[in-house]
Amino acid sequence: MSAASPLRKRSEPMIEGEFAFTARNFEQIATFLRAQSGIVLNEAKATLVYSRLAKRVRKLGLADFDEYCAYIETAEGLGERNEMLAALTTNVTRFFREPHHFDHLRDKLMPRLIQTAQSGGRVRIWSAACSSGEEPYSIALTLLDKFPEAGRHDVRILATDIDPNIVKKARVGIYRDESVSTIPPKLRDRWLKPEQTNGEKMWSVGAEARALITFNELNLIGDWPMKGKFDVIFCRNVVIYFEEATQVFLWNRFKTMLAPEGRLYIGHSERCDVDGYVSDGLTIYRMGGRP
Numbered sequence: 012m013s014a015a016s017p018l019r020k021r022s023e024p025m026i027e028g029e030f031a032f033t034a035r036n037f038e039q040i041a042t043f044l045r046a047q048s049g050i051v052l053n054e055a056k057a058t059l060v061y062s063r064l065a066k067r068v069r070k071l072g073l074a075d076f077d078e079y080c081a082y083i084e085t086a087e088g089l090g091e092r093n094e095m096l097a098a099l100t101t102n103v104t105r106f107f108r109e110p111h112h113f114d115h116l117r118d119k120l121m122p123r124l125i126q127t128a129q130s131g132g133r134v135r136i137w138s139a140a141c142s143s144g145e146e147p148y149s150i151a152l153t154l155l156d157k158f159p160e161a162g163r164h165d166v167r168i169l170a171t172d173i174d175p176n177i178v179k180k181a182r183v184g185i186y187r188d189e190s191v192s193t194i195p196p197k198l199r200d201r202w203l204k205p206e207q208t209n210g211e212k213m214w215s216v217g218a219e220a221r222a223l224i225t226f227n228e229l230n231l232i233g234d235w236p237m238k239g240k241f242d243v244i245f246c247r248n249v250v251i252y253f254e255e256a257t258q259v260f261l262w263n264r265f266k267t268m269l270a271p272e273g274r275l276y277i278g279h280s281e282r283c284d285v286d287g288y289v290s291d292g293l294t295i296y297r298m299g300g301r302p
């Protein structure tokens with residue numbers, strides 16, 4: 012095979028569609044995404060990449076993906092780089108997803124956290140990939156169920172995500188009726204408010220739960236400005252998109268942010284097999300040697 016053959020293959024179309032989309036285009040986008048977010052794309056995701064980004068190519072009035080890839084490398088393309096990250100980030104979530112984690116938080120950790128707060132101590136929880144807000148609001152509802160006066164103490168939830176658009180949606184805190192179906196009715200009826208939007212029944216998260224949460228943009232492989240330790244970290248169904256070295260890097264980084272009695276909750280398809288953690292239940296980890 013000649014040296015030119017791979018180049019010819021890279022210039023061949025991968026997807027038949029409105030815009031030319033070559034293997035070279037896919038490589039450029041995958042390389043950028045990995046460098047910016049740690050997310051690894053293989054060629055099986057080419058159709059997904061095309062379908063999500065063709066809308067951006069069309070909106071920008073560009074001729075093809077060659078022009079798009081060139082544009083995101085320019086200074087003027089900074090905003091579009093953020094749009095691309097948002098388009099390629101998966102945001103699948105629901106209220107009280109993997110409910111055993113919230114049961115564990117309520118039954119195993121809340122008594123100690125409540126005692127800490129009532130004694131004037133600091134309680135911090137981090138939802139490290141908060142998506143559209145269902146996870147941090149589920150945490151807040153779990154807290155309020157056992158500790159309705161949490162807002163009067165030093166109890167706070169940090170909710171972060173790499174996607175600025177999804178963080179804005181999370182801050183709004185309004186959800187369709189079917190989306191709140193996994194919230195236990197007693198919690199939904201006490202801490203959320205029903206409302207009508209264009210004739211559709213919606214639910215708005217109440218002020219008590221909102222007051223506990225701060226939403227911010229954050230790249231998990233970028234800088235972390237937080238200084239204090241966290242009693243609880245939720246990072247679920249995120250590292251499955253990273254290569255193994257990045258997963259290990261992130262698990263070790265979380266260790267530096269966990270309080271001595273802290274817990275790390277991860278996704279059902281993930282494992283935390285690095286030194287320093289021991290299992291405390293299904294996809295729940297604590298620092299080794301601590302009760």
